[in-house]
Amino acid sequence: MSHITPASRRWAPWSGRTVANAILILMLVYFLLPLLWLLISSTKSNADLLDTFGLWFGHHDALAANLKSIFSYGNGVYLDWLRNTAFYSVTSAVGAAVISTTAGYAFAKFSFPGRRMWLGAILISVAVPVTILIVPLFLLLSRMDLINTPWAFILPSMVQPFGVYLMLLFAAESLPNEILEAARVDGASEGHIFRKVVLPLLAPGFVTVLLFSFVASWNNYFLPLLVFSKPSYFPLTVGLAEWNSQATTGGVGAGYATTNMVIMGSLVAVIPLVVAFLLLQRYWQEGLTFGSVKG
């Protein structure tokens, strides 16, 4: 036996294991190469973008110049977009997480008139395609004169039926009735119970909903495209799309954004998400697999 084992462990180019590992590595290249291209291209001037090979650096390093150009263009409109995106995303994510948590807790642990009906409505709305809702939302928001106000983005983004559903499952699973009852017997008020008992136990679910709503808002393009027409209200997605169409229509002069600005602007827009992704991996995976695996 002993002389067979080392032989079979020897590197064999066409063994199943080698092929499998080669596929894994090739796919890693496929998934990461576009991001590598973004990193490399952010160091290039427009001339180098056109003349030099895409996956290697250009003749001179234009990283600082590119950074300067995105923040100085149009009286610093990019900074407005960055600030808008951060503001819209943080407020709608915190709002969504808070109201989903309170609603999920109530649906899981209380019985009250109308509970089944509301729960049914929320479960059905989980299946309603979101972008289908955007055109009707625009029509109503323009009727309510909320177009070109931050509310037009923030308030609708706080409504996350899936967040309520997730918190309901989470509360049902991780909040023992005995603890709640013990607290009530001790005479604690409902507000006190919520803050001191419920919230700490629901914290992981809270963070998951917070993260997913944050990312959904940060990445949202269709809704802000419709509800904002003034550039000073744009989030990054709409602003970058605007720069891109300026760059591709090939206008010349100070009034037009250029390709290197779109690339640098894209990189800056992505950095917070990549950082959040790497730091909060567990919650990303949890949010994705909660509905599908536990079900």
Next chain:
Amino acid sequence: MALGVSTTNQALPRAERTAAPGRSRRRRFKSIGTPYLLVAPFLILFLVFFVAPIIYAAYVSLFVNRLIGGQHFVGLANYGQVLTNPDFWDAVRRVATYGVIQVPLTMLVALGLALLLDRRRLRGRTLFQLGYFLPFAIPSVVSALLWGYLYANSFGVFAQFAKDIGLGQPDLLSPGRILFSIGNIALWASAGANMIIYYAVLRSIPAELYEAARIDGASELRVAWHIKLPLLRSSFLFTGILAIIAAFQLFNEPSILSASAPGSITQDYTPNLYAYNLIANAQQYNLAAAVAFTLAVGILIATAAVLLVARRKKS
């Protein structure tokens, strides 16, 4: 996918369930004030920004706006106009073609990766997993911009590479190819997320199940086919339905790519793009509402059809 509280309760220890005889484990605290206070913020916003828009749009879709006299009730005439518009059907055919190719392909790639990662003695598992999953964190607008540059005819990496090895430049943004180019962007962005879901299911299968099969001499392929695939059924259904819904709603990628390929992406390239342009360029709100509703009904029918086929196959 749709499951009640009851499924999770079954997991509770038996002792707890029997601890309070005569009372259900699912008992909830009876109260009116507190729960209403807790659900009110969500429900109010839900009614105003979710239910009301749908009702309002349904109402608006029954009118036309005339230059003289304003809004006129026309019944279902707008729907007739949408359904007899060949451009609308072209858009539907386009997203259907896209869905039929892109959705299974993404699921297959994700499945392949999940199975390859779920092997014993694999080094660098976390690195692979993170790398595949990372594009999911990139906003679709940025993904579309990024791939749009890679596809570009003048300085795109593909064009540069083709020139270097002496081939003609492939026009990846031509009308005939752009749908596949969009499909590739979506695959790149979502395959990793699907992989995470499948992989989590595979990890939850008890190892003894594999060991028994391996002792019986089953190959890795047979284990995958006979043990792993059947257990992934409901995850396939879940991710497949989400992907089909997303395919019908295709908007961001074609909207971004239309700047660099205006000849390939028309104003009504997808149903959502058509609805958007009705609002943004033509102020035809009534017709846009009818398009949104037609699309929503179409998606519901497609989803129901998939569920029905899946159920029939099971029985």
